[in-house]
Amino acid sequence: MFVVNVTRSVPCLDEANSNVMFWTEADGRADKLGQYRMVTDMHVDSDRVGREVLFRLGGWTIALIAAEPVREALAGIDGAVFEPIASEPRGAG
Numbered sequence: 174m175f176v177v178n179v180t181r182s183v184p185c186l187d188e189a190n191s192n193v194m195f196w197t198e199a200d201g202r203a204d205k206l207g208q209y210r211m212v213t214d215m216h217v218d219s220d221r222v223g224r225e226v227l228f229r230l231g232g233w234t235i236a237l238i239a240a241e242p243v244r245e246a247l248a249g250i251d252g253a254v255f256e257p258i259a260s261e262p263r264g265a266g
Contacts, residue, residue, distance in 0.1 A: 183238075184231030185221035186212065190259065209233045216259040 186193070192214040196205040212233045222228075226240040239247070244255045 179227055179229055179237055181225065181228040182231045182234060183222060183225055183228045185217045185219075186230055186232065187216040187218045187259075187261070187263070190216040190261075212236065216261065218263045219260045220262045222260065 186209075191212055193209060194211040196202055196208050196210045198206060200210070209232050212230070215230075215236065217230070217238065222238075225238075227243050228238055230236040230238060238258070239255065247253050247255075
């Protein structure tokens with residue numbers, strides 16, 4: 174058995190086409206001010222992803238992003254759920 178700790182982070186969120194909520198002063202968390210609080214309907218900029226195949230989303234490390242070859246390799250593993258996200262070059266959205 175092995176532990177997988179994916180530490181690579183790529184700042185590739187397409188904020189304009191994703192649904193992003195940021196931490197604000199009203200939230201009472203000065204340590205998180207301006208950071209992503211919630212990300213839904215996630216879109217990534219494929220130009221910024223480059224050739225990465227397994228990484229966390231820069232600024233939102235909750236998300237673990239896997240390219241198609243990784244998804245295929247892990248298909249059928251109990252407990253692994255893959256949800257597609259939109260990936261397009263910058264300005265294409």
